[in-house]
Amino acid sequence: MLDKADTLSWGNRWAEAQPIYAKASQLFRFQNRPSKALYAVVSEIPADESVSAPATILKLTQDLAKPEAQDLETKLRILTIRGMLQINYDAAEARATWQEVFSLAIKLHHYELATRAEGEQGIAAFILGDTDTAKKQVVRAWGLSKVERDPAATVRYASVFGAGLVQLHRYKEALTPLDQAIKIASSTNGLAYPTIAVYAKIEALAGLHQYEPALALANRSLARLQGTTYEAHKSQVYISRGSISRESGNWTPAISDYEQAINISKKIDNYRGVTDAGGLLAQSYEHVGNLPGALNAINDAIEANTKIPDELYLVPRNLAIKAGIVGQLGHVDESDALYRKSIALVDVMIEHAATINIQRYLLAEMSDVYSGYFASLCRQKRYEEALVALEKVRGRVESEALQHHTSQPIHSPTPEERELTRLNIALVNTDDPASRASITSAIYTSELQINPSALTQETIAHPVHLEALQRSLSPNTLLIEYVLAEPNSHAFAITHDSVTPYRLPSKSVIEEDANQYRKEIRGEREDRALAQRLFSELLEPIKEYPQKTDLVIVPDGSLHLLPFSALSDKTAYVLKTHTVDVAPSATVYDLIAQRVKRREVASMPYIGVAAWTQPADTRNPIVRAITGPQRSQLVPLPDSKEEVETIAEDLPHPSTILLGADATEARFKKLSSQSTDVVHLALHGYADLDYPDRSALVFAPDPASGEDGLLQVREIRGLHLKARMVTLSACNTGVGPVGQSGVANLVNAFIEAGADTVVSTLWELEDHTTEHLMAQFYSKLAVHNRKVEALRTAQLELLDRGLPPYYWASFQVVGDPNGTF
Known part of the structure; x- marks a missing residue:
């Protein structure tokens, strides 16, 4: 009987196993086998998510002190159940429990459980902000689960890895492990419904703006969960569905779903659920103008997070949300303090990013923290601090590389890199769709094994200061750093002797126009009306623009892909009157300017x-x-x-x-x-x-x-x-x-x-x-033209021949615009 229940629970089918465990516990009590009875009793717990998790975790801790828990198999089961509950409520405690599970499972030769324990430690590490350790442990557990032929564990770790990618906004990449998890769960007898993979896929589809399939999947998932005791899962799907409505601009149903998620989470003491949904609810209330409601919601979210103090991931976002709300209510000093605390926490998370790309995505995920603080400082005319705040995120990866790259040793290819080379050659050499799909999947697995360079552990400590940046600008240069945000975007215009912030249209308006214009250009069409509209949105408000001839653009969002030389006032393209240089950030621009002065004669x-x-x-x-x-x-x-x-x-x-x-x-x-x-x-x-x-x-x-x-x-x-x-x-x-x-x-x-x-x-x-x-x-x-001037002249020759922007606007200078050969 116990073996049958354990088989079901191993496949995460706890609800089906629960009545069998109940009968087993009665039988073991009758047989006076207290250790086995306790084993069966605690095994009934995961099937019911309607009870208070903290109280249950405390009860399990007390159970460990009982004489019958000295049986190692029973002790292992209690620790495993406790770790399962803690992973959803307190990641720091969960990490410690799963370390105990790992050690005891190895001692008892339960190697498959040891593999799962390592994966659970990785999940806890991610929640705690340690993405480097998280990646290593989850990927290892995922790989070992395939070797050990443990499909339930494969589903679990493919699901959580995909969910982590969703958190980093890597939506399309996330679909690969998520679809794998869903496929294995649906095709393997004895496995439970892959709830984590499903609600992560809902968010991935929403992130890809595939709202209809995302909403349909959310509704099917909620229908399936009705009548069950899986309250935590219901809460998560309500959050996901609310975010779909929010992304679609439907704020009323979004608010309703977030409130539902919070109510469920409070009922079962799911502090993480309150923390997550509370922040999203506060943003929604703020959007519809309900600032008191927004402040109450964010305070509840922050208070819930104090119950799980080691979980950092949502803290910077929620502090920044509160900073924006209290700033609108006139409490400037409190707002500044909240922003500074939020940015300090982001810095800690970046230090533990597993790869350069995870650094980028974490910075993108936390971008509202920096842009909100930047806008607040500009309103206070604290321009030096505004630039520093913005430069802590802009071009950060490139700035780190420029400061530390020479210290990074060249190394011979590792076995993982050699395997990746072999797979790439195979991919290049086949046109067969099935073969390419198989090789691409193998490439993905191989890429996960490659360790990051030491550079990813460095943090930029000294973003450029305003005075230093201005010294690196010529009298003819105008540097414009853009910040796309809602409800207003911003431009920071800097010359050698001035600095001025400007308020621009919203991010959604600018990006829609920029993406449409790029589409028109790539279609070899000349759309002067759209070129003029973008000019009026991005350059016309800036009074320094007509006074300078050399532009340095620090773009944001879709502006990275927009050719500024092809924008137009009412008479001519920007190319006719200005050179255009692009820089990843003001800090990178300054660092390159300093490096150019030290450049040796070329051999x-x-x-x-x-x-x-x-x-x-x-x-x-x-x-x-x-x-x-x-x-x-x-x-x-x-x-x-x-x-x-x-x-x-x-x-x-x-x-x-x-x-x-x-x-x-x-x-x-x-x-x-x-x-x-x-x-x-x-x-x-x-x-x-x-x-x-x-x-x-x-x-x-x-x-x-x-x-x-x-x-x-x-x-x-x-x-x-x-x-x-x-x-x-x-x-x-x-x-x-x-x-x-x-x-x-x-x-x-x-x-x-x-x-x-x-x-x-x-x-x-x-x-x-x-x-x-x-x-x-x-x-x-x-003939010794500057780099940026030489490109402009070559482009003008094509423009003057009557060719549309498609033929000349694609080329751009990035980095140092000056210097001659």
């Missing part, structure tokens, strides 16, 4: 690379973009050979040119550490918006070298470049997933690796037009 003035130089079918335009690393897409780029050779004639010698089969990844990596003026890469480019570390430049195949021919973002970061300029004459090199912390793309990876300037593209371009623009660009550099 190799020019390195040019063109891998795909063979003749081609020229009946159709050839573009330098591919949609995935696929051999059949790697068409010849015949103009790229003439491009790199023409540039060599314009620049000083000696030079190194790698053409065709000689243009391999291994040869370029060997050359890349030399001091150079210009590195010009005329290659195919691949931008992966879902897995940004996979974005790559494609070199000639060279299997014997041990390289896969894909110079990916994660590899670029590890290069030790000494280049004054890197030109990425490939398509989509400036594209990547964006957030307030920056854009994860090839360009920023080269900045991190040591390039002063990167010239990149925002969309796919036709090969011949690219070659022509590049030739003009370098001819102007050869």
Whole structure:
């Protein structure tokens, strides 16, 4: 009887196991077997979520002191049940309990349970803000569960890993483990409904703006839970459904669902549920103008979090929400103190981020903390502090790299990296959809095993100060740092002798227009009305704009992908009157400016690379973009050979040119550490918006070298470049997933690796037009034009020929705009 119940509970089917455990406990009491009776009694607990968890946890702790709990199997069961409850209510206590479970399970040779215990420690670590440990432990448990053929554990850890990705806004990536969990649960007899995977998928679909399927899944899940005692699960689905309504702009049903979630959570002392739903309810009340209701809701949320003081993840968000509310109520000092405390907690979380991309997503998730404080400080005219607050998040990853990169050692490929290379080669060489799906899944698993560099543990301690930044700006330069937010966005306009904040339209309005304009340009259409509307939203309010000729743009959100040179006033494009440079942040701009002053004389003035130089079918335009690393897409780029050779004639010698089969990844990596003026890469480019570390430049195949021919973002970061300029004459090199912390793309990876300037593209371009623009660009550099002025002149030549922005606005200068060759 007990074996049958244990089999059901092992598959998380606790509700079905509960009556069997009840009968077993009666039988064991009758047989005077108190240890087994206690084992069965505590095993009934997980089936009922309607009781107070803290009281139950206390009772289980008391049970451990009973004589009958000295039986090690019974003790292990009590600890396991206690850990299950604690993981939902107090992650710090849960972590300690699961450590005990792990040790005792090993002692009793219950290795599958030990694997689960390690995974549960990882879940607790994530809730506590330790994402580095969380990733290692959950991924290890997930992998071992497959080896041990424990489908219930595979479902559990695929679910929680996917849920963690959802928390980091990596929605599309999250669908891979979540769908895997749901598929295994539905196809394996004896497994419970995968509730965690389902409600995480609801949030992922909502994050991808797939509201109808998200809402349908939420409604099906709630219908399934009605009549059960799974109260904590009901609360979570109400939160998820409320967020769908909120994202859709339906605030009344959102408020109703959040209130329902809070009521359920309070009934069962689910403090985490109150903390989460309370913050969301406060934001909703604030949006509809109910500030007293918002303040009450956020106070309840913060009070609930004091019951679980070690759980940091929601604390910065809730403190920032309260800071914004009390600021609107006129309590400025209290608001400032709350913002400062919130930012300090975010810094702690960033220090424990497992990878650079998790740093980016955590910063994006917490972006409201920084933008809210920035806006508050601007209203108080505390501009120095406003810049510092903003720079703690802007371009943070790149700033860290610039400050610490030279201390990061070059290392030989690890076994995990070699396996990833093998899989990438296999992916490139097959067009079969089934094979590509299988290999892509293996790549995902392999990527999870690669450890982050030591750089991810560093924290930027010294963002640029206003006076220092102003010293690095020329009299003709206007630096504009944008902050997209609701209900108003902001622009911070800085010159060598002034600083002025401006209020702009909302984030939703600006991003809708920016995304539509980019779509129009990529369709080779000229939309002057939309260009003028964006100009009126982003540049016209700034009084310094007509007084300066050189723009430095620090973008935010979708503005990372917007070509500012193609905005237009009523008479002309911005390109006609201004140069445009892009910087990841004001701090990065200043750090590069300081590095340029120390740059040594180049030993190799020019390195040019063109891998795909063979003749081609020229009946159709050839573009330098591919949609995935696929051999059949790697068409010849015949103009790229003439491009790199023409540039060599314009620049000083000696030079190194790698053409065709000689243009391999291994040869370029060997050359890349030399001091150079210009590195010009005329290659195919691949931008992966879902897995940004996979974005790559494609070199000639060279299997014997041990390289896969894909110079990916994660590899670029590890290069030790000494280049004054890197030109990425490939398509989509400036594209990547964006957030307030920056854009994860090839360009920023080269900045991190040591390039002063990167010239990149925002969309796919036709090969011949690219070659022509590049030739003009370098001819102007050869006569000592500044980098940014040389690009502008080359672009103007195409504009003056009557070509629409598609042909000239894609190229942009990132980093140092000045300097001549």
